[in-house]
Amino acid sequence: MRALVFRRHGGPEVLEPADLPDPQPAAGEVRIALRAAALNHLDIWVRGGLGADLPMPHIGGSDGAGIVEAVAPGVTSVAPGDRVMIAPGLSCGDCPECLAGRESRCPAFHILGVRTQGTYATHVVVPAANCLPLPPGMPFPEAASIPLVFLTAYHMLFTRGQLRPGETVHVPGCGSGVGTAAIQLAAAAGARVIAAGGGAEKCELAKKLGAWEALDSSSNKNIGDELRRLTGGRGADLVVDHIGGDHTASAAALCARGGRVVVCGATAGKQFTLPLRSLYVPEVSILGAYMGSRWELVEALRLIAQGKARPVIDRTFPLAQAADAQRRMEARQNIGKVVLIP
Numbered sequence: 195m196r197a198l199v200f201r202r203h204g205g206p207e208v209l210e211p212a213d214l215p216d217p218q219p220a221a222g223e224v225r226i227a228l229r230a231a232a233l234n235h236l237d238i239w240v241r242g243g244l245g246a247d248l249p250m251p252h253i254g255g256s257d258g259a260g261i262v263e264a265v266a267p268g269v270t271s272v273a274p275g276d277r278v279m280i281a282p283g284l285s286c287g288d289c290p291e292c293l294a295g296r297e298s299r300c301p302a303f304h305i306l307g308v309r310t311q312g313t314y315a316t317h318v319v320v321p322a323a324n325c326l327p328l329p330p331g332m333p334f335p336e337a338a339s340i341p342l343v344f345l346t347a348y349h350m351l352f353t354r355g356q357l358r359p360g361e362t363v364h365v366p367g368c369g370s371g372v373g374t375a376a377i378q379l380a381a382a383a384g385a386r387v388i389a390a391g392g393g394a395e396k397c398e399l400a401k402k403l404g405a406w407e408a409l410d411s412s413s414n415k416n417i418g419d420e421l422r423r424l425t426g427g428r429g430a431d432l433v434v435d436h437i438g439g440d441h442t443a444s445a446a447a448l449c450a451r452g453g454r455v456v457v458c459g460a461t462a463g464k465q466f467t468l469p470l471r472s473l474y475v476p477e478v479s480i481l482g483a484y485m486g487s488r489w490e491l492v493e494a495l496r497l498i499a500q501g502k503a504r505p506v507i508d509r510t511f512p513l514a515q516a517a518d519a520q521r522r523m524e525a526r527q528n529i530g531k532v533v534l535i536p
């Protein structure tokens with residue numbers, strides 16, 4: 195197979211093409227001929243050294259969609275020729291958390307492409323249980339753009355955030371993959387979404403996706419003041435925070451009484467400080483969210499199949515240009531998902 199690998203950690207320049215033996219499915223696994231792979235910031239962290247002690251060369255990439263090519267003996271849930279997307283969470287399948295459908299809390303939980311070989315390739319091997327059938331007619335680039343961000347957004351909004359109809363949801367970073375997914379899922383659930391993003395183009399997109407209001411964070415206006423004005427001084431019931439750092443502290447200050455900040459990442463910084471009083475007096479909660487479980491992806495996929503949400507694709511690159519694709523994402527030039535075509 196053909197793959198884009200790195201042999202040492204570093205910048206986008208460490209990515210290089212390689213010809214490797216086709217991976218063989220072990221018991222319970224299938225080999226997929228990939229037709230599209232979508233980028234995530236996670237890929238960039240892994241390339242930079244997040245998963246230290248990786249066997250090299252390593253193939254990154256957690257999101258992919260394609261056609262089942264080979265199945266191990268005994269696999270009956272999928273067959274060669276099936277069009278599938280990959281649920282990127284890998285877990286033991288037997289522990290109490292797995293049995294309860296909370297795979298992302300499995301002690302053995304990991305994400306495809308972090309410690310295992312990922313989707314920046316023509317082929318990948320995954321457990322058969324991680325193959326979800328594509329809705330009829332869904333193109334592969336769209337399918338590849340769904341799993342990680344829609345799973346994360348669904349888990350943040352509903353499972354961790356306990357979103358209820360009529361609540362106000364604040365989605366900063368609205369041009370990102372998680373942002374565009376969260377806006378649509380929250381709006382479909384009857385929430386009022388106030389998005390924020392840098393630039394008119396991102397704000398316009400947020401409104402097209404169902405945001406009630408979109409605030410331009412590159413303008414001189416203070417997002418907090420604007421959000422309070424729009425909510426009559428009340429603030430947001432739920433903040434979808436995929437940015438982290440000091441942003442999480444300011445997100446807590448944007449919450450209404452009883453509000454929740456759900457954090458899924460730390461692209462802007464690993465730590466924040468906060469006066470405790472600003473949490474306990476207004477009873478604001480800060481909740482962590484780590485990916486999600488397969489049933490949540492199935493639920494998100496059902497909403498997508500019903501036309502209530504759709505993945506937003508920024509642009510596609512040939513697999514060989516994965517370094518350029520990652521540079522585009524690192525420079526935050528993308529609006530929506532960046533997709534590789536092998």
Ligand SMILES: [Zn+2]
Pocket residue numbers: 285286287288289290291292293300301302
């Ligand atoms: Zn488990």
